[in-house]
Amino acid sequence: MLIFIAKRLGLAIVVAFTVSFISFTLLFLAGDPAAALAGETASGEDIEAIRKLYGFDRPMLVQYLDWLLSAVQGDFGESYYFRLPVSSLIVERLSVTMTLGVCGITFALLTAVPLGVAAAIRPNSLIDRMALFLSVAGQAMPSFWFGLILIVIFAIQLGWLPPSGASSPMHFIMPTIVLGYYAMPAIMRLTRAGMLEVLSSEYIRTARAKGASEGRVLFRHALRNAIIPVVSLAAVQMGFMLGGSIVVESIFALHGAGYLAWESIARNDLPTVQALILVFSMFYIVFTFLADVLNAWLDPRMRSS
Amino acid sequence: MATTETNDPLLQEITGPTPAQMLRKRVFGHQGLLIGAGVLGVLLFVAIFAPLLAPHDPYAQSLMSRMEPPVFLGGSWEHPLGTDHLGRDYLSRLIYGARVSLMIGAIAALISGVIGTAMGVAAGYFGGRVDMVVTFLINVRLAMPVVLVALAVVAILGGSLQVVIVVLGLLLWDRFAVVMRASTLQVRGREYVAAARAIGASTPRVILSEIMPNIANNLIVVVTLEMAHAILLEAALSFLGLGVQPPTPSWGLMVSEGKNMMLFEPWMVLIPGAVLFLLVLAINLMGDGLRDVTAPENRS
Amino acid sequence: MSKPLLSVRNLTIDIPVGSGTLHAVRGIDFDLDRGETLCIVGESGSGKSLTSLAVMGLLGNNIRRSADQLEFDGTDLTTASPRTMRALRGGRMSMIFQEPMTSLNPAYTIGDQLVEALLLHKPVGRKAARARAVELLEKVGITAAESRLSQYPHQLSGGLRQRVMIAMALMCEPELIIADEPTTALDVTIQAQILRLLYDLGREMNMAMILITHDLGVVARVADKVAVMYAGELVETGPAAEVFNTPSHPYTRGLLRCIPLPGKTERGSELGTIPGIVPSLVGDVHGCAFRTRCPYAEAACQDTIPMHGDDSHEFRCIHADGKRHAEEEVPA
Numbered sequence: 001m002l003i004f005i006a007k008r009l010g011l012a013i014v015v016a017f018t019v020s021f022i023s024f025t026l027l028f029l030a031g032d033p034a035a036a037l038a039g040e041t042a043s044g045e046d047i048e049a050i051r052k053l054y055g056f057d058r059p060m061l062v063q064y065l066d067w068l069l070s071a072v073q074g075d076f077g078e079s080y081y082f083r084l085p086v087s088s089l090i091v092e093r094l095s096v097t098m099t100l101g102v103c104g105i106t107f108a109l110l111t112a113v114p115l116g117v118a119a120a121i122r123p124n125s126l127i128d129r130m131a132l133f134l135s136v137a138g139q140a141m142p143s144f145w146f147g148l149i150l151i152v153i154f155a156i157q158l159g160w161l162p163p164s165g166a167s168s169p170m171h172f173i174m175p176t177i178v179l180g181y182y183a184m185p186a187i188m189r190l191t192r193a194g195m196l197e198v199l200s201s202e203y204i205r206t207a208r209a210k211g212a213s214e215g216r217v218l219f220r221h222a223l224r225n226a227i228i229p230v231v232s233l234a235a236v237q238m239g240f241m242l243g244g245s246i247v248v249e250s251i252f253a254l255h256g257a258g259y260l261a262w263e264s265i266a267r268n269d270l271p272t273v274q275a276l277i278l279v280f281s282m283f284y285i286v287f288t289f290l291a292d293v294l295n296a297w298l299d300p301r302m303r304s305s
Numbered sequence: 306m307a308t309t310e311t312n313d314p315l316l317q318e319i320t321g322p323t324p325a326q327m328l329r330k331r332v333f334g335h336q337g338l339l340i341g342a343g344v345l346g347v348l349l350f351v352a353i354f355a356p357l358l359a360p361h362d363p364y365a366q367s368l369m370s371r372m373e374p375p376v377f378l379g380g381s382w383e384h385p386l387g388t389d390h391l392g393r394d395y396l397s398r399l400i401y402g403a404r405v406s407l408m409i410g411a412i413a414a415l416i417s418g419v420i421g422t423a424m425g426v427a428a429g430y431f432g433g434r435v436d437m438v439v440t441f442l443i444n445v446r447l448a449m450p451v452v453l454v455a456l457a458v459v460a461i462l463g464g465s466l467q468v469v470i471v472v473l474g475l476l477l478w479d480r481f482a483v484v485m486r487a488s489t490l491q492v493r494g495r496e497y498v499a500a501a502r503a504i505g506a507s508t509p510r511v512i513l514s515e516i517m518p519n520i521a522n523n524l525i526v527v528v529t530l531e532m533a534h535a536i537l538l539e540a541a542l543s544f545l546g547l548g549v550q551p552p553t554p555s556w557g558l559m560v561s562e563g564k565n566m567m568l569f570e571p572w573m574v575l576i577p578g579a580v581l582f583l584l585v586l587a588i589n590l591m592g593d594g595l596r597d598v599t600a601p602e603n604r605s
Numbered sequence: 606m607s608k609p610l611l612s613v614r615n616l617t618i619d620i621p622v623g624s625g626t627l628h629a630v631r632g633i634d635f636d637l638d639r640g641e642t643l644c645i646v647g648e649s650g651s652g653k654s655l656t657s658l659a660v661m662g663l664l665g666n667n668i669r670r671s672a673d674q675l676e677f678d679g680t681d682l683t684t685a686s687p688r689t690m691r692a693l694r695g696g697r698m699s700m701i702f703q704e705p706m707t708s709l710n711p712a713y714t715i716g717d718q719l720v721e722a723l724l725l726h727k728p729v730g731r732k733a734a735r736a737r738a739v740e741l742l743e744k745v746g747i748t749a750a751e752s753r754l755s756q757y758p759h760q761l762s763g764g765l766r767q768r769v770m771i772a773m774a775l776m777c778e779p780e781l782i783i784a785d786e787p788t789t790a791l792d793v794t795i796q797a798q799i800l801r802l803l804y805d806l807g808r809e810m811n812m813a814m815i816l817i818t819h820d821l822g823v824v825a826r827v828a829d830k831v832a833v834m835y836a837g838e839l840v841e842t843g844p845a846a847e848v849f850n851t852p853s854h855p856y857t858r859g860l861l862r863c864i865p866l867p868g869k870t871e872r873g874s875e876l877g878t879i880p881g882i883v884p885s886l887v888g889d890v891h892g893c894a895f896r897t898r899c900p901y902a903e904a905a906c907q908d909t910i911p912m913h914g915d916d917s918h919e920f921r922c923i924h925a926d927g928k929r930h931a932e933e934e935v936p937a
Contacts, residue, residue: 011444018445026458136337136593140586142537144544145560145578152571202702203710208663209702210722210773211695214687224712243450247541261453265460265547273457280450288448300757301711 001303005293012289016282020071023277024064027270067274076275081267086275089260094279096166096256097245100175105238107180108187113230116191117223120199131192135185143244147178147251164253175252182244183237190233194226228298235291239284331598338594344587352403359397360385363554367392375572386576389562395573398554399580405555406536406584409470413535414528416474421481422524428482429489430512439482446479455538456547464550469542473535484527488520495519522599529592533585540581556581609636610813611660611781614674618655618837621667628890629668630655630837634912637830639780640811642804644824644845646860647834650883653817654703656834657783660815661700662690678780696726698781699774701803704790705767709758715769716754722776741772745802764795771803775810782807783815800827821860825849833857836883836894843918853920856895893921 034051051057055066070077076086119128154174155163165171198204199222207221246258253259257276264272296302332338351358367388374380375387375395386395428439455472462468492498493516501515540557542548549555551562556577563573618630630652637643645653659670662682675682677693685693694700702708710718719738720731729737735754742750745768758766767787774782784803788796804827807814818824824831828845833854841854852858859879881898893899896906905923912919 011441015441015444015448018441019448022445023449023454026454027461136589137586140533140582140589142540142544142557142560142578142581142585144541144557145574145581148560148564148567148574148578152567152574156568156571202704202707205663206702206708206770206773207710209661209694209700211691211693211725212721213691221710225710228712244452246450246452246456247545250545262456262545262547265453265456268460273453277450277453277457280453281448284448284450299712300714301759 001296004296004302008289008292012285016285017068019281019285020068020278021064023274023281024067025060027274028060028063071275071278076278077271079264079269079272081264081269081272086272089272090257090275090279093255093257093260096254097242097249097258100172100179100245100248100254100256101238101242103172103176104179104241105183105234107176108183108237109230109234111180112184112187113191113227116188117195117218119188119192120195121218123196128192131188135188138181138185141181143178143182144247144251146181147174147248150174150178151251166252166254166256171252171254175248175254178251179241179245179248183234183241186237187230187233190230191226194229195222198222198226228295231298232288232291232295235287235294236284239287242283243280328598332594335594335598337590338598341587341590341592341594344583345591348403348584348587349407351400352407355400355404359394359400361394361397363393363397363401364552365393372566372570372573374570375576378572387572389559389573390566395559395576398559399556399577401554402556402559402577402580403584405466405549405553406539406581409466409473409539410532410536410588412470413473413477413539414532416471417476417478417531417535418481418524418528420475421478421527422485424478425482425485425487426489426512426516426520429486430493430508430516432490436486439486443479443482446476449476451476451538452541456542456545459542460547464542464548466549466553469539469548473538477531477535477538480531481524481527484523485520488523489516492516492519522595526592526596526599529588529595533588533592536581536588537585608679610639610641610678611635611637612674612676613660614672616656616659616670616672616675618652618659618664619669619671621669622887625888628837628886630659631890633834633839635830635832635839635842637781637813637815639813640808641829642807642814642816642827643830643832644816644818644828645832645834646817646819646821646824648819648883650836651834652837653834654785657700657785657815657817661694661698661783663694663700692726695722695774695779696777697779698783699777699779701767701770701774701782701784701787703786705763705770706790708770709766711758714755714757715761719754719769719773719776722773726777737776738772741775742769744775744806745769745772746798747772763791764799767791767795767799768802771799771806775806778810779812781813781815783817785817786819787816788818788820833860837886837890838894838921839912840895840922841920843914843920847918851918853914853918853926854895854922855899855901857920859898893923 034047034054034056055063058066067077074087076090078084079086079089082089115127115131115134119125119131122128151163151174154161161173162168162171199218204217204222207217212221242258245256246261248254249256249258250262257279261273261276261280263269264276361384369392370384370388371392372390373384373388373392376382376385378387380387384394384396386399388394389398424439424442428436455476458472459468462472498511498515501511506515539548539555540560543555543557544561546561549558551558559577560574560581563570563577566573613636614634616630616633617628620627620629633652633656635643645656647653655664655668658664659672660675660677660682662685664670670683672683677698680689680693682690682693709715713721716735716738719741720734723729723734723737724731727734738754739750742753747753747765747768753761753769758769761769767790771787782803787803788799791799800823803814803816806812816823816827824845831841831843831845831848832839833841833848833856835856841848841852841857848857849861852861856879863878879898884894884897886894891909892907893902893910896902899906901924903923910921910923912921913925914920
């Protein structure tokens with residue numbers, strides 16, 4: 001178990017460094033930071049001066065190592081637009097995004113798991129077909145469109161919920177649904193498939209032969225086994241969701257890290273964009289790492305090996 | 306006696322339908338696959354014959370007839386689905402928008418398919434170090450937030466149709482690599498591959514004529530899913546104003562433009578979004594259907 | 606003896622399949638007294654397992670069970686509520702399955718699963734339940750029983766797991782235990798140990814036992830009664846000694862020829878086989894199911910054939926003695 005964690009951690013770290021290198025290179029090759037910094041009206045000489053001042057004329061690898069060295073210490077440079085340290089900007093915005101992510105995955109799990117279990121108990125029943133329809137439709141629904149429809153119905157027509165902002169828990173209801181539904185189909189399908197497989201296994205028959213009630217059989221004996229892969233999927237989805245929060249935050253004007261990313265890209269604020277790509281990648285890496293560890297811990301076969 | 310004879314499962318197996326007949330039966334017995342293929346066929350037809358079908362020029366502005374409602378909301382048949390904020394015919398823009406979406410979906414899936422399949426097959430076939438490198442690259446790719454990276458790169462390079470297609474193509478190869486690697490691993494151990502190697506077939510020949518045909522069904526399923534993925538991503542990028550740029554008629558862009566008028570004219574958001582939903586739904590239904598009818602466990 | 610512990614009359618099991626109904630079990634009758642061992646023998650697919658699952662009420666949702674009588678110690682199982690059935694299952698009648706490797710829940714420790722079996726039925730504390738679990742693990746021959754409680758199924762070998770399954774079935778001291786081919790998945794050397802154990806424990810606790818097997822060697826050693834099944838029907842039933850000494854149904858004799866029995870099979874003689882395959886049981890099934898493979902089949906075999914014989918030893922064949930004498934004259 002410890003060896004497994006150590007190996008997995010090593011992989012996570014190497015992946016993190018590679019991602020940081022790629023994201024740095026990508027933006028380095030794609031744009032001229034000096035020109036972006038100088039603004040549209042700057043002359044060629046101004047741009048040259050800025051290039052020298054910020055060290056953009058040095059070889060790329062040197063610049064990367066320089067950036068990386070600061071980055072691991074939590075210093076991502078200064079935002080071109082806000083003229084503030086990028087790290088404090090991001091930290092300030094992260095709470096909204098994290099709240100949204102946690103609400104989203106909770107919503108997804110609370111709807112998808114019961115639906116998947118219900119569908120597996122009665123395959124081909126009405127509820128199974130309904131769940132299947134929901135998951136197929138959910139996968140095809142563009143999230144920005146879904147968000148706008150919710151706004152039209154619940155904010156404009158019915159006036160029940162605020163259309164944008166993040167000042168109260170009410171503001172998080174629609175964004176949570178939009179972000180959460182994104183992870184729902186996969187979780188539901190995996191729960192259903194897992195439950196179907198487990199319910200036909202011999203140890204479920206053993207549990208029934210012991211005289212366990214149907215509820216006990218379903219939840220204590222079956223779900224406990226079927227939920228193991230769902231847990232790790234949920235963690236992976238959580239990583240994806242944080243990366244996807246950019247769309248949701250822009251629709252509902254939630255000023256989180258995703259919104260910051262959107263603004264910064266539009267403003268050519270490269271240090272902020274670079275840092276955000278790295279931060280979102282780190283979230284994914286950390287979540288998948290935790291998922292694997294949790295998975296190993298939940299499964300006795302892996303725990304003891 | 307005769308009754309027990311004909312009921313025999315062994316006999317039924319011998320005199321049963323041929324594989325082709327069974328496939329046909331499964332295809333035509335699969336509602337989702339039929340619906341998906343039907344809708345996709347119609348949209349493909351519309352996209353190909355857009356110039357013949359569109360009642361107006363999708364780019365022609367008319368300041369005199371701005372934001373006319375669709376015919377079912379009291380508009381005229383001149384513009385069956387109304388006009389946008391610049392007076393452009395909504396139906397014509399939708400019809401041309403089908404071209405944009407399908408083109409992006411198809412070409413991006415082609416690019417990522419070539420990259421991902423090459424990596425996946427190499428990893429599955431050669432194993433060892435190659436496999437380690439590919440698996441590592443897949444991990445790295447999955448760790449990068451697609452929307453964010455695509456947005457940033459497209460924003461810097463400029464949001465032309467070509468740039469969006471290439472960027473999406475270069476980003477969406479992960480699922481191809483994962484699925485093709487697994488499929489190749491499965492097929493590699495089969496007897497016919499060993500037989501081909503035993504008679505001295507070269508590696509490219511084994512891959513092309515023994516491995517590829519046997520993993521093609523999985524490849525087709527991933528192609529459909531990634532096509533849908535690319536279409537949705539393009540729409541999201543364009544919606545955020547950092548993808549395909551105006552005046553190109555992209556459905557995501559149309560939703561974005563309609564968003565400002567959403568309070569008074571919600572149809573401007575609903576119509577392009579609904580078409581987008583329909584297209585992606587059709588492709589997904591077809592992909593799921595293809596997986597169902599070609600899945601080995603269904604071949605009994 | 607008074608009333609039997611388990612009484613089964615005309616048990617029928619139908620399974621809907623794509624092309625009709627599979628008549629998997631047709632008209633089974635048997636009685637079982639306390640402390641008695643009944644062996645049900647027959648080849649795979651003859652309905653042995655389904656019969657035992659039907660008694661336990663563990664058939665799947667889509668499988669239809671009907672019987673004129675299915676009574677356990679005065680309780681009518683055909684009309685029993687799910688709650689009554691749950692109280693019986695594991696409490697007064699237990700089952701041991703074929704696959705020890707997959708019959709234990711991989712997510713819980715051996716101790717948890719043993720304790721659960723007791724707590725579901727008896728108002729005792731966890732501590733007492735654990736003590737009982739240790740006691741039974743020792744009884745089924747597991748060393749270091751105390752420490753086994755915290756182990757997971759994957760940490761045990763197949764033989765140990767089957768011992769755990771037996772211990773689990775015995776937790777509540779059931780009156781009836783059904784063992785469905787409990788040793789087929791195990792090594793040959795372990796098979797004998799497990800069967801021995803099961804048999805001794807059954808005697809010790811005065812349990813009635815239904816042992817399902819296709820190993821006639823085992824039957825000869827442990828059975829009080831034997832029921833031979835073929836294609837969903839009982840073809841012969843009776844006291845073990847009688848069935849072995851005067852096998853009356855042609856199928857039973859065929860089965861006996863397939864295995865060497867000490868004292869019955871002559872050294873150097875060839876073991877027999879039964880040619881042909883089992884008929885499909887889908888659709889309209891009538892007459893003797895064995896007629897397609899029987900050397901004595903006649904036109905009348907297509908009609909319904911009643912059981913005949915004396916009180917205890919019965920068989921289902923149109924021939925008065927199942928053509929036993931014909932074979933004794935011309936050895937196969």
